[in-house]
Every structure is written in structure tokens, then in C-alpha cells.
Amino acid sequence: MRKPENHILVIFGASGDLTKRKLIPALADLHKQQLLPDRFAVLGLGRTQLSNDDFREKMKEGASEFSSKEGGSIDDFLNKLHYYSFNTKERAEYAGFREKLEDLDAEVGSGSNFIFYLATPPSMYSLVPQFLADQGLNKNEKGFRRLIVEKPFGDNLESAQKLNADLLEFFNEEQIYRIDHYLGKETVQNLLVTRFSNGIFEPLWNRNFIHHVEVTSSEDIGVGSRGSYYEESGAMRDMVQNHLLLLSSLVAMEPPTLVNAESIRNEIVKVLQSLRPIPKDEVDEYVIRGQYVSSKMRGKDVKGYREEDGVDPKSRRETFVAMKFFIDNWRWAGVPFYIRTGKMLPTRVTEIVIHFQPTPHHLFSDDQAIIRQQNQLVIRIQPDEGLLLKFGMKVPGAGFRVQDVNMDFHYSELADSYLPSAYERLLLDCMLGDPTLYSRGDAVEAAWKFIDPILKAWEEQPCIKVHGYPAGTWGPEVSDDLIEGNMTWRYPCKNLTDGLYCEL
Template structure:
């Protein structure tokens, strides 16, 4: 594998939880696998006063607790943390960016990193337009003396208008090819494997269209509530937090056309085409296509669980959705009239994210006396998390007289690859940015197209108080009316278990 060029990773918001739990442990995993360049450094930037040694000690704790490849000894972890530096800095003060420039140039000369900088904004979204502007003002976005890359965490805007504004502001100071909009879902191995499953197997791609697929179902469920994030979630909700970015991204990968070659431009072109092909849902049509819900107090395994409106920081009369189920269509040749069903929610029975391809039933039911197989289409289940892998469901004859048919499972689990290191999402994505590969990052036009699709839904909820927010008891699969979205007799959502295989025999929640 190619190694990245020498560079400095500059983390804005380095005293925060994301850096401690995700970023530094992921970079340590790259270091442990000898995937970092010879000359490399991390400069953490935060408002908290800290010396280099304090920062290193704190990050060492994070590595020991959260890294995938655990340190084998003190020497190993010390050789890594010695490449960490900290600069106390007020990112809202324009005058201090000249000091940052001096600090970067000094560290660049000391470490021999050839003027290559990656800026990671692990900050509140309010800083997404401030930091790039000030960096550009100091000439720190200029690539004449080395590459300069900017990683932006979601959310990429709050609605279509703010997303467009953010993109315009970023493009005033950095070129599109310098901007890396990160979504950790794209860093998951199983998401990337979806491309391989489709495009390297002759048995799938010929069937991957409206002629053979009845519908596509995408679920992302969490078995926890909002916890201490009630204040944040009140301004977000499930639509902004999950649907607009993570789950529409999965729709894009499932539905995209084969790219001419596997590279950043071609793959992202095809995903953007899917977003532009989504059939618009007008404000008046929202009640027919989208169900929203909010978890209410319940008892789970004998323990009383609070409802959303009882959570800290939540308005007692809140109409913020903690559950969304929706039906959408992609108006192109491949997917005409094939419904895509998407749902996401908090306080559901288990934590699971999966894509289910429901194939059409056979045109002639030779075994029509067996209702169990007639009403169960073949399914390909692509499990993103947990118990990552693939599951294929198809009918087989039960041994004995007659032609009694039952569904059986054929499965593959990533855990079977014992000798293979499965990188964390941030590990994979950070390495790609270091290599200059933006394939697994969002592009500005695709972000705006996704917002354009969900914007009328958000406006309908805001403007029409008659659209219901359905309560559902915590620990259930959301409002029962969400089943009404699904077209077809005797067809409902799949109710997944934590265990991918043997789901017909037992269900672990």
C-alpha cells in the first residue's frame, strides 16, 4: 500500500471528545501498521490551556482505551505520542491566526513535513465558515508550497439554504478538491463492500434493477435514547441527524450505476446522479410518504425508561422526531417504480444498520399450497453493524415426502476473517485523506441534492401542525402506522436481530 506524503495533521477542537475517542486512536492504529509517513506530526488546537505533555498524556489514555490495535508496550506508544503537539488558541480571534501560521511553519521545519497540512475541523458547525476564512487570509490554504486539505465533520448545513451558504463560503477559500466532507458511515468496511458485492459478481448485477427487485429497505436503529444530548437533538431530529446524510448515502450506493472506473470522480458522479433522480416529495404529499414518531415512557425488561419529552434539555411539548420512516422513488431507467423504504429511530429494540434487497417472487407459484414461501421473497441482507456480513435467504425443499418448502439462510461474517485487520471508519477515512483520495467523502453538489430532497419534508413539519407525531413506547419498532407505507399484501418491514444469521431460530436483542 502507498504511504502518504510527509505532513502535519492539524486538529481544531483537539481538547474535545471526538479527538480523544476517535481521531487520535485511529491515527495511532495507522502508526501501528506502519502506514504513516516517515515525517509526521499532529498539532492539536483548542481553547483549553494545555502543555504538550498534558495533551500527550490525555491522548495516551484515549489510545489505550479506544484504539483497535492496542499498544504492545511503553516504547511503542511513546514514539507515537512524542509526535503530538498542542497550541492553545482562540479560533474566533482573527489576530491569533498569524501566531498559528508561525507555529505551523516552525513545526513544519522541525519535523520536515514539506509544507503539507491537513486541517481537521472537530469543532461546532458555527466555526465551519470562520476557520477556513482565517486560514486562507494567512495563506494557509495556498498549495504552492505543499498540499492543504480541509476535513469538515457533519452536519453540512441545517437545511438546503444553509448547506448552499456553507458550500459557497468554503469554496471562497478552498477548492472543491481540497475539501473532504467526512461521514463515518462511508468508512465502514461493509458499506464499501457493497460496491464489490454488486460490481464484481455476475450473479448480482444482472438482477439489480426493477425487473427483479420488488423493493429495497434500509434500517438504522438505535436502542438508546438521546441521553445528555437532548439540547442538540431538539434542533436536529432523526431526519437531519440520520436520514439526510447517512441513510440517503446508503441509498446512493445501492442505487448507483456502475462507474466507468473505480476512482473518486466517477463514483461520486454516480452517487450524485442518484440524488438528483430522487422523486420530489411536495409539502402536501408528506403525510402519504413520511411517518415521524417520538418515543414515550415504557418498561424495558422490568426497568422504567423515560420518554423523549422527559429527557434533559428537551421541550416538554417537543414535536422533534426520534423516528422517521419514509417511502421514496428513484426516477431513472433502472429503478422506475421500485420503492425504497428508509427508517431510523432511537429507543428501538436493538442497535442495527442494514440494507435489505427484497427480490420479486417467481412469476408462477408451483408450490402455491405453501403459504410460508409464497409470501416470503428472496432477500439479500447487507449488515453494516453489528455482526457485519451478508445474509441470503432462499427457499429449499424440506427432506421427506412432497414438496414442502422452507426459507434457509446462507451467510458470511467479517468476524470469520480472524487474521484480517478491520480498520475503524475514521482510520480508513483519515488514511484516504492523507493519500489525497476523496472517493469516500461527500462532494458539495451531492450534499445540496440530498438537502433539496428532504427540505420540503422539514418545511411541511414546520408549517403544518396537523401532521402527526406518533408516539411509540420505548423498546418497540416505532409507530405501527409505519407498516402502512409498504406496498404489497402480507409485506411488512423486516424486524432484524442483533445476530445476523439464525434469525429464524432465535433473536438476540
């Protein structure tokens, strides 16, 4: 793999948890693989007073604990870390920052190439680009200038549109990288290869052969210390608007004309623009929201959401969402998509399940359970990454009794393969100037346009229920009613591996 051009990665909010747990470990892993430029530096910024040595020691702890790739020394990498303390909210202090950056650029020889990473609260997303522009640090004249923006990207359609407008006032769309770490996962990218490189799948990937599509992303933890944040966000904003709609778009998109950023992102946008709107007066028919209540998980008492720190004791904020929606285009007309996400569910798992149409005859059994069986393709995003195909086979012996069997593949079976972390892949892509796995502005706005009426219905119609569900269960039982007929969600938890996650 080619190395990126020499540059400096500037991290705003470098004293925070994201930098220590995700960004620096990912960079350390790239260093171990010799994928960083020869002339490279990280400049961490924050209000906390730290020396370079203090910052390096703190980041060494993060790299040691959270990096993915084993072996290799990171001492040389740690020497590339620098820190500068200033008030990032004060326009006047950016002149001093610019001088520090230019001095470091001259010392490193990075060719005036800068990537600015906003690991800050969302309130800073509009301010920092403006202050960078004041110092001329937004222009691509001397070297490339790129801006990575973390989620949440707005909290409704209006705020997302305003944020896009604010960013585009100072940076071009080609310079803006809106990060969604789900798109950095290897299995998500493999979804495109599975679909478009295998002749056995693509002819079946449409309304004629697929009965419905299911996307699940569950967590087995609560909100923890993030109660006050979650009160503002909730599962719809935190997971559905970005992660799950993007996963659904990758399942549903048309083949891109080329394997490049523009072509792939064009097809994602077309899917999001084809989502059938859910009218505000029909939200309770298509969307179920829930909130976990106190219960026992693995023999231990756990608190309900309303008992968590920073949470309103009368909160109606959703910690679980299940939704049914349709994509109104030629390929998917009439095929329901079901997505669900929640906290305090039985296990941590993200997977896509393609449910194929049942056979049009019932030759081999009068058993209604067998008649309802459908072939399934399960694409496990995390953990236990891999693919599984379920199909019917004859049980040995007399008669024609049918049993589901599995044909599966696990990434862990590739002994010599290394599965990069999502941030590792996405940081390298930005360094290479490849925005394929980053969200484009029009895609973000299209997703919000679909979600906005649901959020407004919840605000304006308090009669729409928030269903309680005991921690450790798969959410409100009523969520099964979303799925047509006598089918239910796939519950992937028959077997646990080491008691930590469900086997694929």
C-alpha cells in the same frame, strides 16, 4: 499499502470528545500498522489551556480505551502530538498560530503539507477557512493543504448552499473533504464489490428482478446528554439526509466507468438528483415520524424523549423516521425504497435488505405465507458485519414443503483480517489525497433539495402527526403501512448475540 506524504494534521477543537474517542484512536491504529508518514505530527488546537504533556496524557487515555488494533506500543506516536491554545474565533490570534505551525513544520520536516480538521461546532465551519486564508494557509503552492469538515453540513438546503459557497471562496473543491463516517465502513465499500464484481448479482440489480429495497439504521440508546443538540437536529437531519440517503445511493448507483473518486462520486450524485420529490401536501403519505416515550427496556425503566435533559417538555422533534421514496431513472423506475432510523429501538443495527421479486407461480404450496416469501440479500453494515442470502429449500420428508434457509458470510470469520474503523480508513484516504469516500458539494446539496420540502411541511403543517412509540419497540406501528401489500419491514432481532446485537 503506500504511505502518505509527510505532513502535519491540525485538529481544531482538539480538546473535545471527537478527538479523544475517534480521531486519536484511529491515528494510533494507523501508527501500529506503520501507515503514518515518517515525518508526521498532530497539532491540536483549542481554547482549553493544556501543555503538550497534558494533551498527550489525555489522548493516551482515548487511544487505550477506543483504539481497534491490539498490540504495539504507542509511545512513539504520543510524542508526535502537540498542542497550542488560542481563541479560534479571533482573527487576530491566527498569526501566532501560523508561527507555531511553521516552527513545528521546520522541526518535523513535513514539507509544508497541512491537513486541517474541523472538529468544531458548525458555527466555525465558515470562519476557520476564512482565517486560514488570511494567513495564506489555504494555498497549495508550497505543499498540499486539505480541509476536513465534519457533519452536520448545513441544516437545510439554503444553509448548505451558503456553507459550500463560503468554503469555495477560500478552498478549491479538490481540497475539501466532507466526512461521513458511514462511507468509511468496510461493509459499505464492499457493497460496490458485491454488486460490480459478481455476475450473479448485477444482471438482477434492477426493476425487473427487485421488488423493493429497505435500509434500516437503529440505535438502542436515547439522546442522553445530547438533548439540546437533538432538539435542533432530529432524526431527519442527523441520519436521513446524510447517512441513509448515501447508503441508498450506493445501492442504486450505476457502474462507474473507473474505480476512482470522480467516477464513483458522479454516479452517487446522479442518483440523488433522480430522487422523486415528495410534495409538501403529500408528506404524511410517504414519511412517518415518531418520538419515543417512557417504557421498560431489558427490565429497566427508561425515560421518554420529552423527559430527557435539554428537551422541551412539549417537543415535537422526531427521534424516528420511516420513509418511502422512488428513484426516477431507467434502472429503478417503480421500485420503492424504504428507509427508517430511530433511537431507543430494540437493538443497534444498520443493514440494507434487497427484496427480490417473488416467483410468478406457486407450485409448491397453497400456504399464503409461503407464497409471499421472497429471496432476500441482507447486507449488514454494523455490527456483526457480513452478508446473508435467504432462499427457499425443500423440507425433508414427503411433499414439497418449502422453508427459508440462509447462506451467510461474516467478516469475523476471516481470522487473519483486520477490520479498520471508519475514521481510520477516512483519515488515511485524506492523507493519500483520495476523496472517493467523502461527500462532494453537489451531492450534499442534492440530498438537502430532497429533504427540504419534508422539513418545511413539518414546520408549516402541525396537523402532521408525531407518533409516540414505547422505548424498546421498532417505532410506530403505522410505519408498516408504508410498505405495499401485506409485507412488513424486516425485523432482524429473532436472536441476540451475547444480548448485545442481533445475529445476521
